[in-house]
Amino acid sequence: MKNTLTKLALAGLMASTMIGSAVAQEDTIKVGVLHSLSGTMAISETTLKDVMLMLIEEQNKNGGLLGKQLEAVVVDPASDWPLFAEKARELIEVNEVDAVFGAWTSVSRKSVLPVFEELNSLLFYPVQYEGEESQRNVFYTGAAPNQQAIPAVDYLMNEEGVERWVLAGTDYVYPRTTNKILEAYLKSKGVAEEDIMINYTPFGHSDWQTIVSDIKTFGSAGKKTAVVSTINGDANVPFYKELANAGIKAEDIPVVAFSVGEEELAGLDTGPLVGHLAAWNYFQSADTDANAEFIDAWHAFIGDEERVTNDPMEAHFIGFNMWVEAVEKAGTTDPDAVIDSIVGVSVPNLTGGYSAMMPNHHITKPVLIGEIQDDGQFETVWETSGLVIGDAWSDYLEGSKDLISDWRAPMSCGNFNTVTGKCGGSGS
Amino acid sequence: MSNLKSIFVLFCLVAGLVSPALAQSDTESLRSLVDALAKGKYAETEQQIGALVATGDPAVAPALQALGAGDLYFRKSDGQVFIAEKDGKRFTLTDPLTLEVEGDAGKREIKKIKVNNKLRRVIRSALGSLTLMAADPNVRVAAAEAIFKAQDPAGIDALETALAAETDDNVRLVMEQARAAAVLNSDLEEAQKLAAVETLSEMGNREALSLLIGVRSNSEGAVRDAANHAVEKIEKSIAAWNTAQNVWYGVSLGSVLLLAAIGLAITFGVMGVINMAHGEMVMIGAYTTFVVQEIIRTSAPGLFDYSLFIALPLAFLTAGLIGIAIERGVIRWLYGRPLETLLATWGISLILQQAVRSVFGPTNREVGNPDWMSGAFELGQMTITFNRMWIVVFALLVFAGLMLVLKKTPFGLYTRAVTQNRRMAASMGIRTPWIDALTFGLGSGIAGIAGVALSQIDNVSPNLGQGYIIDSFMVVVFGGVGNLWGTLVGAMTLGVVNKFLEPYAGAVLGKIFVLVFIILFIQKRPRGLFALKGRAVEA
Numbered sequence: 020m021k022n023t024l025t026k027l028a029l030a031g032l033m034a035s036t037m038i039g040s041a042v043a044q045e046d047t048i049k050v051g052v053l054h055s056l057s058g059t060m061a062i063s064e065t066t067l068k069d070v071m072l073m074l075i076e077e078q079n080k081n082g083g084l085l086g087k088q089l090e091a092v093v094v095d096p097a098s099d100w101p102l103f104a105e106k107a108r109e110l111i112e113v114n115e116v117d118a119v120f121g122a123w124t125s126v127s128r129k130s131v132l133p134v135f136e137e138l139n140s141l142l143f144y145p146v147q148y149e150g151e152e153s154q155r156n157v158f159y160t161g162a163a164p165n166q167q168a169i170p171a172v173d174y175l176m177n178e179e180g181v182e183r184w185v186l187a188g189t190d191y192v193y194p195r196t197t198n199k200i201l202e203a204y205l206k207s208k209g210v211a212e213e214d215i216m217i218n219y220t221p222f223g224h225s226d227w228q229t230i231v232s233d234i235k236t237f238g239s240a241g242k243k244t245a246v247v248s249t250i251n252g253d254a255n256v257p258f259y260k261e262l263a264n265a266g267i268k269a270e271d272i273p274v275v276a277f278s279v280g281e282e283e284l285a286g287l288d289t290g291p292l293v294g295h296l297a298a299w300n301y302f303q304s305a306d307t308d309a310n311a312e313f314i315d316a317w318h319a320f321i322g323d324e325e326r327v328t329n330d331p332m333e334a335h336f337i338g339f340n341m342w343v344e345a346v347e348k349a350g351t352t353d354p355d356a357v358i359d360s361i362v363g364v365s366v367p368n369l370t371g372g373y374s375a376m377m378p379n380h381h382i383t384k385p386v387l388i389g390e391i392q393d394d395g396q397f398e399t400v401w402e403t404s405g406l407v408i409g410d411a412w413s414d415y416l417e418g419s420k421d422l423i424s425d426w427r428a429p430m431s432c433g434n435f436n437t438v439t440g441k442c443g444g445s446g447s
Numbered sequence: 448m449s450n451l452k453s454i455f456v457l458f459c460l461v462a463g464l465v466s467p468a469l470a471q472s473d474t475e476s477l478r479s480l481v482d483a484l485a486k487g488k489y490a491e492t493e494q495q496i497g498a499l500v501a502t503g504d505p506a507v508a509p510a511l512q513a514l515g516a517g518d519l520y521f522r523k524s525d526g527q528v529f530i531a532e533k534d535g536k537r538f539t540l541t542d543p544l545t546l547e548v549e550g551d552a553g554k555r556e557i558k559k560i561k562v563n564n565k566l567r568r569v570i571r572s573a574l575g576s577l578t579l580m581a582a583d584p585n586v587r588v589a590a591a592e593a594i595f596k597a598q599d600p601a602g603i604d605a606l607e608t609a610l611a612a613e614t615d616d617n618v619r620l621v622m623e624q625a626r627a628a629a630v631l632n633s634d635l636e637e638a639q640k641l642a643a644v645e646t647l648s649e650m651g652n653r654e655a656l657s658l659l660i661g662v663r664s665n666s667e668g669a670v671r672d673a674a675n676h677a678v679e680k681i682e683k684s685i686a687a688w689n690t691a692q693n694v695w696y697g698v699s700l701g702s703v704l705l706l707a708a709i710g711l712a713i714t715f716g717v718m719g720v721i722n723m724a725h726g727e728m729v730m731i732g733a734y735t736t737f738v739v740q741e742i743i744r745t746s747a748p749g750l751f752d753y754s755l756f757i758a759l760p761l762a763f764l765t766a767g768l769i770g771i772a773i774e775r776g777v778i779r780w781l782y783g784r785p786l787e788t789l790l791a792t793w794g795i796s797l798i799l800q801q802a803v804r805s806v807f808g809p810t811n812r813e814v815g816n817p818d819w820m821s822g823a824f825e826l827g828q829m830t831i832t833f834n835r836m837w838i839v840v841f842a843l844l845v846f847a848g849l850m851l852v853l854k855k856t857p858f859g860l861y862t863r864a865v866t867q868n869r870r871m872a873a874s875m876g877i878r879t880p881w882i883d884a885l886t887f888g889l890g891s892g893i894a895g896i897a898g899v900a901l902s903q904i905d906n907v908s909p910n911l912g913q914g915y916i917i918d919s920f921m922v923v924v925f926g927g928v929g930n931l932w933g934t935l936v937g938a939m940t941l942g943v944v945n946k947f948l949e950p951y952a953g954a955v956l957g958k959i960f961v962l963v964f965i966i967l968f969i970q971k972r973p974r975g976l977f978a979l980k981g982r983a984v985e986a
């Protein structure tokens with residue numbers, strides 16, 4: 020505990036002294052970290068701040084970048100969406116950082132987009148999201164729907180023989196868009212309207228009795244039923260507790276979640292949840308040397324053997340290494356040069372392969388389906404045979420299926436409409 | 448540990464069935480089959496399970512059970528399969544056939560045999576037919592239920608043999624239902640199937656409904672009509688039970704609201720302090736539970752089932768003392784200035800949240816459910832979970848206790864005197880500042896014990912309190928400021944209304960409707976449900 024405290028104090032000190040020392044030390048490269056350290060999202064985002072500090076520290080031990088040391092500039096947008104935009108502006112204009120790693124919720128990403136466009140800086144966004152977006156200044160290192168949701172549904176359909184679907188989510192943009200894509204996808208696979216139940220709940224919902232009993236009822240119609248959960252953040256713990264107590268077993272009605280990772284399970288007794296699923300691109304249980312090294316480094320950095328690693332942490336690991344490599348390739352941290360040089364950069368991921376940055380600013384990833392174990396870890400039960408390319412524009416939605424994104428010259432367009440042959444399609 | 452115990456129970460009954468001489472010669476051939484489980488992927492494991500079950504030898508049951516529970520490992524050096532139980536840093540290895548302890552191994556020397564949901568289902572139904580004749584009636588019921596879920600026609604013969612030997616009526620019933628389920632999935636003649644539909648129709652619950660809907664769409668003629676009739680009958684009875692279920696959900700939600708709000712009813716309702724840090728007192732109670740459980744886990748694991756009873760007084764004291772400190776340090780300077788109190792307590796709530804975040808970390812903490820708080824029981828067609836039921840009981844006990852303190856003790860008398868007429872109470876020799884501090888401490892302490900209960904159903908994270916503060920104010924204002932009965936009725940009303948709206952309007956709209964309803968209600972009756980009357984109100 021004392022260790023964490025000193026570390027927190029140190030981080031705070033670092034953040035505050037950095038602003039002062041910025042003028043004095045011209046020969047460092049500054050990296051912005053834009054994650055909420057207080058408020059609702061602190062539960063997930065604090066870890067990502069720590070992992071960035073660790074990556075930067077390691078890079079400095081290995082000689083820094085372009086012969087200079089890296090410097091982290093940490094700010095706290097306090098889970099307040101408009102504050103994200105202000106803090107992003109502060110990082111770029113006042114602290115003059117060369118790249119920013121941050122944001123978690125889609126709404127915070129949407130809030131900072133105009134800032135990065137206006138000031139022409141770089142944002143690495145590490146969380147799985149709903150897609151339907153491709154921006155010149157943003158690199159999406161988390162999963163797009165086709166790298167998480169679609170393969171998960173395929174798995175349930177083919178391996179578990181699921182015919183009836185509950186799409187349950189928190190009421191905001193990520194679950195709503197993902198469920199729209201999934202609904203279109205399921206219908207294209209011949210699932211009838213009455214075999215799909217869609218349900219939304221508010222953020223932090225804690226009374227799940229009605230919904231869990233609805234799921235039970237929906238599941239008793241003589242067909243194999245599964246729940247696809249895009250329930251986010253704090254609401255997951257009471258949801259899983261209610262599931263466990265209501266006796267819904269994974270063998271009968273499996274729940275596959277897109278926002279539940281090792282970190283979320285840390286607050287739960289997973290004994291009754293064994294067998295429920297999650298789809299990610301990384302699990303802490305991945306059996307590779309790179310991963311073992313990463314976990315050891317993380318435990319040494321944070322000073323706590325109990326802390327887990329998760330998918331967005333790996334996304335930051337990949338994104339940071341890609342940025343480092345792109346800067347080395349370009350020989351400068353100038354955003355325009357890095358945007359040109361980063362496409363095609365390929366770095367090792369933690370699951371034993373390489374991830375590459377594609378022209379649409381999404382990356383290639385393996386898709387893993389894991390089952391919850393009683394020790395709070397996931398065990399991979401299925402994975403894609405190769406890497407999946409992140410698709411910015413879903414192929415299953417009207418108005419988005421004709422769009423492609425390619426930020427290389429000469430196209431340089433995030434929403435090129437292949438039907439009309441014009442940039443600016445019908446998306447944003 | 449309980450796993451191992453049940454395996455031993457299984458073994459004992461198994462040993463009685465297989466004659467010793469036979470067992471000796473069979474063990475070797477079985478061992479090669481069991482060891483084969485360690486090889487190959489899921490598809491091969493499934494075949495191996497099939498081969499094991501095909502032996503029909505109950506001696507393989509412990510191995511299968513351990514496999515399903517994820518306790519079956521193989522030793523990397525020689526590929527031999529063991530049941531491994533974690534014992535400190537090392538694993539104790541038990542032979543899955545003889546059930547004798549064969550020494551121990553480190554984490555890296557053995558590897559778990561992987562199973563997925565599909566395999567677990569296969570194992571469950573396989574165990575069903577192997578353990579139908581077990582000595583323990585609970586094992587027999589579990590076996591029959593497994594066959595029911597699998598609807599495996601291959602289980603019919605085993606069930607009939609078991610039924611012939613069965614003496615326990617409850618077990619018989621479950622077995623007959625399982626047989627009916629299996630018959631409906633077989634090619635037996637129509638008369639048998641009709642009888643099976645009848646059995647399921649009498650069973651009348653969701654599982655039966657689920658099966659019958661499947662039968663309705665897969666069969667023809669008389670069976671189809673009978674199934675249709677049965678489905679309609681069950682649906683009607685379930686619809687009726689649903690109303691009861693909604694009322695129960697409402698009461699359960701209401702009791703959570705009551706727990707969260709009742710402390711506020713004292714600090715806000717009785718003292719008139721707008722305490723935005725009330726939710727954080729709930730959070731502190733929850734974290735106290737976490738600390739208590741953590742200490743019990745490391746030093747006295749046997750006490751785990753009593754952890755909540757130990758946590759209750761500690762949570763009351765911790766939250767109460769913090770409450771008194773807040774009152775003495777901040778609030779007493781701000782009496783009569785509601786806006787400033789609101790801002791100051793809101794600031795305190797942020798400080799407390801961040802303090803907890805710094806000490807315990809930003810991530811959720813695990814608070815376990817003791818055994819008596821886990822699981823559920825069926826009442827007719829309603830499922831009642833134990834944790835919700837105990838929370839309802841607990842909320843009512845807290846309410847009764849608080850009423851008793853306020854009405855029957857000198858402290859309660861002083862409190863009521865001070866809140867009704869501060870100056871007169873002071874003239875009678877009551878030390879009003881101390882009464883203020885203690886009352887505030889009481890309110891905060893009650894919030895603390897609410898935290899103990901809420902830790903059983905919600906996250907234990909620094910944000911825990913935020914989720915309850917708005918709802919708590921809503922309950923107190925709706926119920927009528929200054930009246931505990933109002934809080935009780937208010938909480939229950941809001942809970943039930945919310946739960947009846949939710950199925951129709953969804954969780955999001957339901958909440959909005961409730962809020963609009965309260966706003967309109969307050970327009971009509973500004974003092975809430977139970978308004979205080981008399982001169983005290985004007986003071």
